[in-house]
Amino acid sequence: MNSGELHQRRLAAVAKGVGSVVDSYVDHAAGGTITDVDGREWIDFASGIAVTTVGNSAPKVVEAVRAQAERFTHTCFMVAPYESYVAVCEQLIALTPGTFAKRAALFNSGAEAVENAVKIARHATGRPAVVVFDHAYHGRTNLTMALTAKNMPYKHRFGPFAPEVYRAPMSYPLRDGGLSGAEAARRAIDVIEKQVGGSNVAAVLIEPIQGEGGFVVPAQGFLPAIAAWAKANGAVFVADEIQTGFARTGRWFASEDEGLEPDLITTAKGMGGGLPIAAVTGRAELMDAVHAGGLGGTYGGNPIACAAALAAIETMRELDLCREALRIEARIKGALRDAGPGIAEVRGRGAMIAAEMVLTDGEPDPTRAAAVSKACHDAGLLTLTCGTYGNVLRFLPPLVISDEDLDRGLAILLRALRT
CATH class of the missing domain: 3.40.640.10 (Type I PLP-dependent aspartate aminotransferase-like (Major domain))
Structure with missing residues (x-):
């Protein structure tokens, strides 16, 4: 069964008050990636909202x-x-x-x-x-x-x-x-x-x-x-x-x-x-x-x-995941250093990093934050937004994510920010 069919079942069974970031339905996940029922792989910069710190289906767990x-x-x-x-x-x-x-x-x-x-x-x-x-x-x-x-x-x-x-x-x-x-x-x-x-x-x-x-x-x-x-x-x-x-x-x-x-x-x-x-x-x-x-x-x-x-x-x-969190921080902040205009601040520590999107006058820009996040989803990167004004992109990858998957995700993110 594909995501479209599952979504129709959802509409008939699940209360509308329960929202989801994307309409794809998960089949399996491991490390820093999620694969949906259609065989599409997503790089995971969400960790189920900071839950799968040790990765999905971690062997010892x-x-x-x-x-x-x-x-x-x-x-x-x-x-x-x-x-x-x-x-x-x-x-x-x-x-x-x-x-x-x-x-x-x-x-x-x-x-x-x-x-x-x-x-x-x-x-x-x-x-x-x-x-x-x-x-x-x-x-x-x-x-x-x-x-x-x-x-x-x-x-x-x-x-x-x-x-x-x-x-x-x-x-x-x-x-x-x-x-x-x-x-x-x-x-x-x-x-x-x-x-x-x-x-x-x-x-x-x-x-x-x-x-x-x-x-x-x-x-x-x-x-x-x-x-x-x-x-x-x-x-x-x-x-x-x-x-x-x-x-x-x-x-x-x-x-x-x-x-x-x-x-x-x-x-x-x-x-x-x-x-x-x-x-x-x-x-x-x-x-x-x-x-x-x-x-x-x-x-x-x-x-x-x-x-x-x-x-x-x-x-x-x-796995010394405190050290791994600092590795992730360095790579994300390094990538966002040259992300172009519209980002007022990159902040956070470890693998809890955010970029606040603003208009030219410094006012919050929730429209662009949502558009960037959607562009990431369309390209295979799972990201989240947050903030009182809805203008903050947040990044919460699993601490076991590989450098390769992290860099692939950052490349998608940078393309979305620039376009």
Whole structure:
């Protein structure tokens, strides 16, 4: 059956609210490529939105999933626990920044991890308010829609949303008048103190590099200043590392770039090797403040997903994927250096790179970003757009992509930009 036939079946069966970037239907994928049912190969600069960090069907992940499925597929850790859940938590405790005592809990998705981080912070502090930032994206559930800044397509007509969520200005070096990190932090803190009050804040939640908001990298000094304010005011500093975590930015976690030690870290996406698993990891006194039964869920830390996560982490270590992310960064930034006019900034770290498209007056150019992305798709390169204004091209290749496939993809991208 070809993609056209499958698409007709989709139109008759799948809700229109579920969108897709392309109309081709996948048959198989490996490394840095995807092949559709028509035999067409795509170079993958999306990784399922930063999920297939170790590549699709990575050998160790496949082997671990097969072995676990033969033993048992589900018991619910809250009913009958198992070793792999504990092992994943041990790995998270060892890998996340911070030398303090930690605990971890496992969930299914990034949005679920964020919701539970908020629950933990509110329970531990006894406070209601959560501070988030302009351009933020944290999920599609009711609470995480409230935390997310962008209306379309995430929030439009889905309200009312959860209360006690407050938004502060983000450090966005391209668009905030050249403020330093310290200056941008003072601006944000002033808003928080005036509109919320430090004694009411349970959690300050931020992506160290924003994802859907445009791969915005805050100016140096912004994140440490916000973290220091949170500590001084008894608020929980939560780093949303769902997209940035697990070697994506050239370190295990993007927080490490400025020496941050978040009180809580949320993770998902790349940690599962393609299977759904998420986590909250953080200070033991915060994690353990919640009463027994207050955290969990039927599928959280499913044994097959745990096996996949352990295999993915082992693969990341063995292949030194932090180093590979820096290799990818150098090649993408090098290629985009001569990409021509219309790109205001190339930014990001590791294999999380973006190009912001603008008009001659510096205003966002979402039309060109969409056109370039479509031209890439037509030529066999899977790319994504993002940004509050929809004008940012984002590149998230698997960290195992070969130089050959990476360069083939970049050649397609450059042709699309120039035409």
